Amino acid sequence: xxxxxxSLQIEHTAIHDALSEATRVPGPVGVAATELAALLGxxxxxxxxxxxxxxxxxxxxxxxxxxxxxxxxLAMTDALRKELPRMLQEHTAIRAxxxxxxSAAQKEKAFAYEQFAEELALHxxxxxxxxxxxxxxxxxxxxxxxxxxxxxKVGPH
Numbered sequence: 001x002x003x004x005x006x007s008l009q010i011e012h013t014a015i016h017d018a019l020s021e022a023t024r025v026p027g028p029v030g031v032a033a034t035e036l037a038a039l040l041g042x043x044x045x046x047x048x049x050x051x052x053x054x055x056x057x058x059x060x061x062x063x064x065x066x067x068x069x070x071x072x073x074l075a076m077t078d079a080l081r082k083e084l085p086r087m088l089q090e091h092t093a094i095r096a097x098x099x100x101x102x103s104a105a106q107k108e109k110a111f112a113y114e115q116f117a118e119e120l121a122l123h124x125x126x127x128x129x130x131x132x133x134x135x136x137x138x139x140x141x142x143x144x145x146x147x148x149x150x151x152x153k154v155g156p157h
Contacts, residue, residue, distance in 0.1 A: 001069065002054065002057055002068075002069035002073055003053065005055050008052055008055065015123065018116050022113050023037055025110065027108060029108050029110050032103075032104040032105075033101055036100070039090065040097075043090045043094060046083070049079075050077075050080045050083065051087070054076050054077050054138040054139060055131065055134060055135055057069060057073050057138055058138055061138060070142045070146065073139065074142045074146070076135075076139075077139025080132065084132060088128065091124050094124060098117050098120050099117070101116075102114050102117035
């Protein structure tokens with residue numbers, strides 16, 4: 001079984017914890033955080049299922065190794081490639097909800113939550129610009145290596 005890189009696990013846990021805390025704040029900040037949490041929860045679940053685990057093989061693949069879990073990762077990256085448009089649409093909704101949280105926090109002078117919203121927006125951009133493309137490349141590298149070895153289960157993505 002492949003695992004999500006620990007750095008990403010820690011980052012997602014920190015986001016979840018901070019958002020959970022924000023949902024308990026009375027008033028507009030708590031309302032905005034609750035709306036954001038409703039969007040982010042299912043999105044994180046799907047990321048954890050198909051987008052982030054393949055990144056656990058990235059270092060080994062970059063080192064020229066043939067790590068265990070390549071077939072599993074290939075199935076995940078194929079699913080990610082198929083679902084990427086929907087996941088990016090979810091990011092649009094998450095970005096809007098994040099902006100509502102940032103705005104509410106700014107108005108309420110809840111600066112920690114304003115900063116959290118800004119950091120979450122950056123996290124989403126990092127996923128779009130780096131993590132999702134890297135996961136797709138993991139699948140491409142696996143497919144190329146398996147194809148070069150004559151494996152027949154590498155069909156098109």
